[in-house]
Amino acid sequence: MTADTGTGGNNVATPGGSPDERGAIAAFVVLIMVGLLALLGLVVDGGVALTARQAAHVEAEQAARAGASALSKDALRAGLIEIDGPAAVIAAEAFMAAAGHPGSATVAGGVVTVWINYQVPTTILGMIGIDRLDVSAEATALNVGGVTRGSP
Numbered sequence: 001m002t003a004d005t006g007t008g009g010n011n012v013a014t015p016g017g018s019p020d021e022r023g024a025i026a027a028f029v030v031l032i033m034v035g036l037l038a039l040l041g042l043v044v045d046g047g048v049a050l051t052a053r054q055a056a057h058v059e060a061e062q063a064a065r066a067g068a069s070a071l072s073k074d075a076l077r078a079g080l081i082e083i084d085g086p087a088a089v090i091a092a093e094a095f096m097a098a099a100g101h102p103g104s105a106t107v108a109g110g111v112v113t114v115w116i117n118y119q120v121p122t123t124i125l126g127m128i129g130i131d132r133l134d135v136s137a138e139a140t141a142l143n144v145g146g147v148t149r150g151s152p
Contacts (some may be wrong), residue, residue: 041124049133052120056137059099060114064141067092067105067112071143083143088112113140 067088075082085107092105092114103116119132 037124038128041122041128041130045122045125045130045133048122049120049135052133052135053137056101056116056118056135057139059096059101060103060116060137060139061141063092063095063099063103063105063116064112064114064139066095067107067114068141068143081143083107083110083112111140111142114138 068083070084070087070091072080072082072084072087075084088107089105089112092112093102096103096105096114096116101116101118103114105112105114107113115136115138117134117136119134121132122130125131125133
């Protein structure tokens with residue numbers, strides 16, 4: 001015959017839980033923390049990347065305008081407004097280099113097109129192996145001569 005332990009036959013949880021349930025909460029907490037860390041990384045590093053993208057776009061626009069302001073002196077003497085292609089590329093690339101993000105520029109059909117592409121380092125996403133995020137921008141500009149008037 002067995003002795004009655006006083007539990008009335010009910011299953012009572014032991015302080016450590018059953019051997020197959022030990023550590024389940026710890027694994028759950030680790031998974032939640034990894035998810036929260038990834039979300040925090042997207043917010044912080046994603047915000048940095050969006051700000052850098054906006055700055056790159058502004059730089060590309062300004063570089064394209066700098067290039068579009070390089071007019072051909074010979075065309076001006078003839079009464080025409082034309083962009084000096086090689087001088088425009090040099091001016092746009094010099095602006096980008098001075099801004100700290102070198103890129104490339106082309107001139108076609110009187111339109112200066114500028115591309116900037118660089119990477120920004122991450123702070124939080126680096127913990128999960130994403131060390132850098134790509135940032136790129138493209139802008140175009142052309143030189144419009146004269147004064148335009150709206151409808152009276």
